[in-house]
Amino acid sequence: MLRVFWGERSMRAPFQILAIPYRVGCKESTFAALKRSDDGHWQGVAGGGEVGETPFQAAIRECQEEVGVSSRSRVQSLKSRASIPVEHFTNTGHWPTDMFVIPEYCFGLDCTGKELVLSSEHVDVRWGTYREINALLRWDSNKTALWELNCRITKK
Secondary structure, three states, rough: OOEEEOOOEEOOEEEEEEEEEEEEEOOOOOOEEEEEOOOOOOEEEEEEEEEEOOHHHHHHHHHHHHHHOHHHHHHEEEEEEEEEEEHHHHOOOOOOOOOEEEEEEEEEEEEEOOOOOOOOEEEEEEEEEEHHHHHEOOOOOHHHHHHHHHHHHHHO
């Protein structure tokens, strides 16, 4: 994988990933929301891609960094997509000046049988039903991805 460094870190690619942790149960599946340490909002695993990464590779890396779970077989691509204004991101000086939104690619993260180990980006994790977690999430894109993931799990 090509990594281009901007100072101490790899350069951020102009896309975002979102991964919703879930566990499949006998009667009901549960989902996780993570409480951010900086603003207190609840969300899924989220982060930016690095130059040279695909969204799928970024999802695997972000899941490992933020919750300690990663494996190609545990990350599932979803159809849900969103566009996020670039004003929500830092370190974007190398992006084209006419780029106003970036895509957010969504994934499910199968955590069945796994414990989450939170990074310093998060202060809490809450597991719950679709309805419980949906009520916690702030961003519409997280709610849409959660809805799709719930549909995919319950239709299996």
